[in-house]
Amino acid sequence: LSRQSGSRDAESSLNAEKVRNKVLESRGAILSLISRGVEIVLSLGLYWSALVYDFLVGRDEEVVPFRARQLRNLLCDLGPSFVKAGQVLANRPDIIREDYMSELCILQDDVPSFPNEIAFGIIEEELGQPLEAVFSRISSETIAAASLGQVYRATLRATGEDVAIKIISQSL
Numbered sequence: 001l002s003r004q005s006g007s008r009d010a011e012s013s014l015n016a017e018k019v020r021n022k023v024l025e026s027r028g029a030i031l032s033l034i035s036r037g038v039e040i041v042l043s044l045g046l047y048w049s050a051l052v053y054d055f056l057v058g059r060d061e062e063v064v065p066f067r068a069r070q071l072r073n074l075l076c077d078l079g080p081s082f083v084k085a086g087q088v089l090a091n092r093p094d095i096i097r098e099d100y101m102s103e104l105c106i107l108q109d110d111v112p113s114f115p116n117e118i119a120f121g122i123i124e125e126e127l128g129q130p131l132e133a134v135f136s137r138i139s140s141e142t143i144a145a146a147s148l149g150q151v152y153r154a155t156l157r158a159t160g161e162d163v164a165i166k167i168i169s170q171s172l
Contacts, residue, residue, distance in 0.1 A: 040078060047074055068103035075104075076112060080148050080169045083107050113145035119152065119167045133157070138165070 022029065051067060054060040075086040089096050090104035113119075120131055120138075127134055138154040145151075149168040156163055 043074060043078060047071065064097070064099050065103075068100045071100065072103050072106060075107065083111055084148070111145050113142045113150045114169060116140060119150060122167050123165060136160070 024030070047070065050070075051060070054063050054067065072086065075082040086104045086107045090101050090108060093101060096104070119142075124131055131138055134157055135154040136157040139152050142150040143153050143164070149166055152165045152167070154163050154165050155161070
């Protein structure tokens, strides 16, 4: 974390070449990437199949609230990029039905946060030291959560200064 800018140097962590090399150097990373692709295709395919089945048996209108809720949950389960896509769709009446839009609007206001253990692990990894060494206090609850990350309140041990810690989801 850069003290001057208040955030990590984006170029050092989001360099596409570094990410590509890291993925290609490990067989496990390649298998993980393939597994994620299969998970996405399978999840979306099963959802689409259910929609087609509903249409073919003539019950597509009666299950709309259920299918809209199911889509919102599916996008949350698939991760932050899919939540972002759902947020975009929630504002596009030319693409998606109003009842689906209403359900997807929930993604703009009420995105579930990821567990504290994961968030705190990310912070410790970035800082290279335990939380207790840097912070005298850190909130156990998020003060904000969004599709791409979440925010915690903390107090710096060295200065007593209150700070906000923004954690970007590792699944991005």
